[in-house]
Amino acid sequence: xxxxxxxxxxxxxxxxxxxxxxDLSIGYQHKKQNExxxxxxxxxFEESNLIALIGANGIGKSTLLRTLTGIQKxxxxxxxxxxxxxxxxxxxxxxxxxxxxxxxxxPPSNLTVFExxxxxxxxxxxxxxKLSPEDLDSVNKAISLTQIDGIAHKKHFEISDGxxxxxxxxxxxxxxTPLIVLDEPTTHLDLQHKVNLIRLLKKLASETAKCILxxxxxxxxxxxxxxxxxxxxxxxxxxxxxxxxxxxxxxDKLFNDKSIRFNSHKGGFVIR
Amino acid sequence: xxSQKRNIPIFIILGIAxxxxxxxxxxLGSVKIPFIDxxxxxxGGEASKSTWEYIILHYRLPKALTALLAGMGLSVSGLxxxxxxxxxxxxPDVLGLSSGASLGVAFVILGAGFLPGIxxxxxxSPYGIVLASTAGSFMVLLAILVVSQRLRDTMAILIIGLMFxxxxxxxxxxxxxxxxxxxxxxxxxxxxxxxxxxxWEHIIILAVVCIAGLLLSAICIKPLxxxxxxxxxxxxxxxxxxxxxxxxILAASLLTGTITAFTGPIAFVGLVVPHIxxxxxxxxxxxxxxxxTILSGAIILLVCDTFTQMPGSEYVLxxxxxxxxxxxxxxxxxxxxxxxxx
Numbered sequence: 269x270x271x272x273x274x275x276x277x278x279x280x281x282x283x284x285x286x287x288x289x290x291d292l293s294i295g296y297q298h299k300k301q302n303e304x305x306x307x308x309x310x311x312x313f314e315e316s317n318l319i320a321l322i323g324a325n326g327i328g329k330s331t332l333l334r335t336l337t338g339i340q341k342x343x344x345x346x347x348x349x350x351x352x353x354x355x356x357x358x359x360x361x362x363x364x365x366x367x368x369x370x371x372x373x374x375p376p377s378n379l380t381v382f383e384x385x386x387x388x389x390x391x392x393x394x395x396x397x398k399l400s401p402e403d404l405d406s407v408n409k410a411i412s413l414t415q416i417d418g419i420a421h422k423k424h425f426e427i428s429d430g431x432x433x434x435x436x437x438x439x440x441x442x443x444x445t446p447l448i449v450l451d452e453p454t455t456h457l458d459l460q461h462k463v464n465l466i467r468l469l470k471k472l473a474s475e476t477a478k479c480i481l482x483x484x485x486x487x488x489x490x491x492x493x494x495x496x497x498x499x500x501x502x503x504x505x506x507x508x509x510x511x512x513x514x515x516x517x518x519x520d521k522l523f524n525d526k527s528i529r530f531n532s533h534k535g536g537f538v539i540r
Numbered sequence: 541x542x543s544q545k546r547n548i549p550i551f552i553i554l555g556i557a558x559x560x561x562x563x564x565x566x567x568l569g570s571v572k573i574p575f576i577d578x579x580x581x582x583x584g585g586e587a588s589k590s591t592w593e594y595i596i597l598h599y600r601l602p603k604a605l606t607a608l609l610a611g612m613g614l615s616v617s618g619l620x621x622x623x624x625x626x627x628x629x630x631x632p633d634v635l636g637l638s639s640g641a642s643l644g645v646a647f648v649i650l651g652a653g654f655l656p657g658i659x660x661x662x663x664x665s666p667y668g669i670v671l672a673s674t675a676g677s678f679m680v681l682l683a684i685l686v687v688s689q690r691l692r693d694t695m696a697i698l699i700i701g702l703m704f705x706x707x708x709x710x711x712x713x714x715x716x717x718x719x720x721x722x723x724x725x726x727x728x729x730x731x732x733x734x735x736x737x738x739x740w741e742h743i744i745i746l747a748v749v750c751i752a753g754l755l756l757s758a759i760c761i762k763p764l765x766x767x768x769x770x771x772x773x774x775x776x777x778x779x780x781x782x783x784x785x786x787x788x789i790l791a792a793s794l795l796t797g798t799i800t801a802f803t804g805p806i807a808f809v810g811l812v813v814p815h816i817x818x819x820x821x822x823x824x825x826x827x828x829x830x831x832x833t834i835l836s837g838a839i840i841l842l843v844c845d846t847f848t849q850m851p852g853s854e855y856v857l858x859x860x861x862x863x864x865x866x867x868x869x870x871x872x873x874x875x876x877x878x879x880x881x882x
Contacts, residue, residue, distance in 0.1 A: 372772065378822065
């Protein structure tokens with residue numbers, strides 16, 4: 269099913285492909301043998317698209333994200349960012365093409381929201397990290413796009429989790445990259461904030477023509493608000509529009525448990 | 541919101557305070573020397589009494605310069621470690637760097653007898669002691685680094701530092717058991733800590749190494765800012781983490797090792813001064829904190845040194861006692877307001 273992802277997903281020709289993977293095998297290299305977590309992965313992510321990555325816990329979402337962001341080398345195949353092998357980028361080049369939002373909590377510091385967002389300009393600033401007028405422009409633009417103007421002067425530990433997620437997204441925006449990858453940005457948030465956050469990502473993808481990839485466990489939100497979804501199961505990794513994937517029962521195999529079933533009319537899981 | 545202009549008046553005030561503290565340090569001591577004569581002897585003019593000029597140029601000026609350099613170096617070393625280990629309570633003495641330096645020096649002073657003549661001659665020279673003590677603090681930092689990568693818990697690192705201190709203390713204890721009373725006396729005097737009695741040639745070595753350490757720290761200012769978000773974010777913003785970490789560790793051990801080699805262990809300065817700078821400037825920008833830490837570190841150690849030689853008093857108190865009396869309550873206060881990360 270994953271072999272010819274492009275024909276299935278109906279990718280239009282006008283939009284630029286930002287990130288793609290051909291015949292990718294991911295996993296870990298041990299001394300003698302390779303531990304393969306998933307193989308024959310074919311993916312193509314376009315600009316202006318919001319893409320959700322879903323899969324059960326422990327299925328290898330993090331490994332896939334690590335491979336797609338160039339932290340980990342693939343066992344086979346390659347990941348192409350802007351039609352160039354991601355592992356051939358220098359670290360400063362990569363920083364200008366890929367920004368990340370991580371789940372880990374920030375170390376203690378006195379950073380204000382503004383200073384935190386401004387750190388996103390590091391790949392462009394001089395050796396002292398001084399912000400030029402253009403850098404300040406990007407920072408202010410990122411702050412207004414994410415609507416955090418009101419808290420810009422606050423310390424990063426004084427704001428709520430939902431606000432902090434927005435601030436971290438603003439930092440990634442300020443980094444001015446065609447691709448942003450977020451690792452489970454909606455954890456620790458309530459439903460209202462989850463919806464707001466994914467809506468914000470959707471808006472950013474279409475307004476800034478960026479490709480935004482995020483991993484999540486909230487399938488219902490992903491179905492309603494993403495342009496594309498990548499479903500990771502123990503058998504394969506499939507990419508497609510929400511409608512296409514529902515038609516092809518891609519979500520039925522998401523959990524290895526007969527009591528949890530996907531109901532395509534409701535667009536969510538039913539527990540028996 | 542984020543203006544560096546606000547800080548300029550503070551920098552000017554600190555600059556003036558530094559000059560004042562330096563001159564005050566020179567004019568106070570067991571012999572009272574009028575301020576105007578201090579300025580005269582410094583500017584190459586003649587003081588009213590030639591003994592005063594001698595005291596200033598050969599006793600007080602070297603001591604003030606040592607205080608200046610040690611204050612700057614230890615404080616910057618503390619700032620580097622607080623950011624690298626994501627731990628507001630990190631510092632050269634807390635993490636056991638000073639103990640590592642002590643161990644290096646103890647090996648050299650107490651163990652020199654076991655080495656052949658030429659080697660022991662080299663190791664007992666100031667260069668040898670600097671080398672041994674820098675190597676000692678470098679080893680401790682490397683060990684802490686290895687442990688800190690296994691343990692994500694930042695508080696555990698402090699306990700490890702404490703363990704290193706006891707460990708090196710014990711080894712020094714064992715070494716003293718096998719050394720002559722003459723060696724022991726030399727080591728005991730060193731370990732009490734003193735900013736004075738350094739000949740000019742030692743001060744030049746101290747100054748050169750300190751400036752090298754401060755320059756190495758300066759090239760880390762931007763990566764240090766990135767490290768405020770943690771290692772993974774820093775890497776994602778194009779920072780070469782391994783290289784940065786190596787430079788930070790090299791700079792911190794050069795500064796702590798060399799200063800400890802010449803002055804003996806000085807507690808709390810490296811831990812407390814970066815916090816004072818953070819409180820004064822209310823920022824996390826390492827460019828501002830770096831300059832702020834250098835200035836306030838120098839001022840604070842000069843003032844502490846002035847306290848050790850109260851005017852009219854015959855006695856000179858150990859510098860370590862003064863920094864601990866002032867530093868320990870500040871650390872306790874910092875811990876009490878821990879809910880506000882600093």
